[in-house]
Amino acid sequence: MxxxxxxxxxxxxxxxxxxxxxxxxxxxxxxxxxxxxxxxIIVKKYRPQSNQGPVENRKNVLAQDFTATKINQKWVADITYIHTIKEGWCYLASVMDLCTRKIVGYSFSRSMTTELALRALDNSCVNQNPEPGLILHTDLGSQYTSHEFEKANQEKQIVHSFSKKGCPYDNACIESFHATLKKEEIHQTTYKDFDEARRALFQYIEGWYNRARIHSSLDYLTPQEAEDKFLKTA
Structure with a gap:
């Protein structure tokens, strides 16, 4: 079979x-x-060890309201793990626009640092040029609660929203994207090294997910088609 x-x-x-x-x-x-x-094909997910240290809850502005009436109104971001044979675990930071479900920016690195999250945010802002007041929702990971990341949000006039500790439902949309990425691409192959994984991620995100993968929540449009539609009516 x-x-x-x-x-x-x-x-x-x-x-x-x-x-x-x-x-x-x-x-x-x-x-x-x-x-x-x-x-x-049913693939078992990799679940990294959770952080057992004390985490201070911060304001949840998004409050699980994943609706948006225009592009660059609400973004969500997260980091996921990707394994390679030669270099072990590598890390993908992604940013999604909740209006179109488009991945507006991402960054891929050999280490899970604040710089990884900052590059994904910078790439998103360069690509989209959002207006002041954009809401960016993340979890309470050290990359997103760092002084450097908070300073970048303030400089870009972004309102930072946080999930409650241990509540993945607060950031369900980007969690769902990363799960889909792993089911459709990552768990179907084995990457030799960082560069091979980087090329595969570019092809999946830019060539398939944003421009070819239709979504029932978008009336069977692709994320790019949904964004183009909003831009035409703006």
């Missing part, structure tokens, strides 16, 4: 047909997969 990635192929087949005017249910796609002797 041939294996395929359920998270990539089922939504892609079903929603691609819907976008072209055909109506098809998920159950029908699953039934056709069984007839074709295809089954999905």
């Amino acid at each position: 041939q294996k395929v990635n359920e998270y990539t192929e089922l939504p892609r087949f079903r929603n691609g047909l819907r976008k072209e005017g055909f109506r098809v249910s998920l159950k029908r796609v699953q039934r056709l997969m069984r007839r074709a002797n295809l089954r999905s």
Whole structure:
């Protein structure tokens, strides 16, 4: 029996047909997969050891309100782990616009430092040029609570919002993106080194996720199509 990635192929087949005017249910796609002797791949997630040290709660401005009426109104950010054979664990910091679900900036590094989070934020601001008052929501990781990161937010006139300690639901959208990234790309291959992983991440984020992967929450548009639509009506 041939294996395929359920998270990539089922939504892609079903929603691609819907976008072209055909109506098809998920159950029908699953039934056709069984007839074709295809089954999905289930991958166990890597869960890093949690930080057991004391963490001071900070203000949660976002308060799990993931809706946005315009682009560059609310961003969410997080860091995830990616393994390579030669260099061990590497780290991806991503920033998502909640209005379009677009990854507006990211940074990839061999070490999980404040500089990693700062580069992802800087790249996002260069790409999007947000107006003052943008809300940026993160967890309470040391990279995001550092003096350097807070100073960067103040200089850019960004309102920093924080998840409660141990509550991933407060940052569910970026957590979901990283889970999707791992199911569709990272857990389906093995990266030889940092550079190979970096190239794969660029191809996934810029070539697939932002510009080709449609979202039901965006009325089956891609993140880039959703952003273009908002820009035309602004």
